[in-house]
Amino acid sequence: MVKLIALYKTPENPGEFDQHYADVHTPLVKKWPGLRKLEVAKIYGAPIGEPKHSLIAEMYFDDQDSLQKALASTEGKAAARDVMQFAANLITMFYAEVKET
C-alpha cells in the first residue's frame, strides 16, 4: 500500500480554505481511479510550540503504479488544477510506502 500525502500550511483565510477544501476539492479527489482510502485530518496543535500546518490529507493506493495513474487521469488533473488555484503556496506533497500498521 502506498499513499500520497498532502500537508497544508495554515492559510490566511481558514474559513474560506476549509469550505473550498470540503465542498470542492474533496469531491474531486474522491473521483480518482484506484483510490482505496482518503483520510483527511485537521491539525489542531503540537506537543511543542504552535504548528505551522493546519491540514493533512492522505490518499491510499494499492501501489505506486496505481497512484501515478490516478495523478495522470482526467480526475487527477482536475484536482491538481484546483489545488494550484486555492493552495499552491500552502501545499507540500510526498509519496510514502506504508510499512507498518
Added chain:
Amino acid sequence: MVKLIALYKTPENPGEFDQHYADVHTPLVKKWPGLRKLEVAKIYGAPIGEPKHSLIAEMYFDDQDSLQKALASTEGKAAARDVMQFAANLITMFYAEVKET
C-alpha cells in the same frame, strides 16, 4: 479519532536511523497505553522535486485525552527520551483530528 503525527527529515545516516527506528523506537511506541493504531510509512519521493523528509509515523487514539495520557505515561516518556536522542533535530510533531476516511 485523533492522531499524533511525527514527520522526520531525511537523516544523515539513513541505515542507522532506520535500524534504530524499527528495532528500538517502534517497540517503545507500541507499548503506549490507549494506542489504537500505529501507521509508519517511508517517504520515497514527491510529485515535484525531492522530499526533505523520509519517514512519517501516525499514532491513533480515541480522543485528545487518551493521547495526552499516553504522552504523560511512563511508556510515553520512554519513547520521548529515545526520540530526543536519535532524532531531536529531525522530528516535527502535530496533533490532528481525523475528519474523513
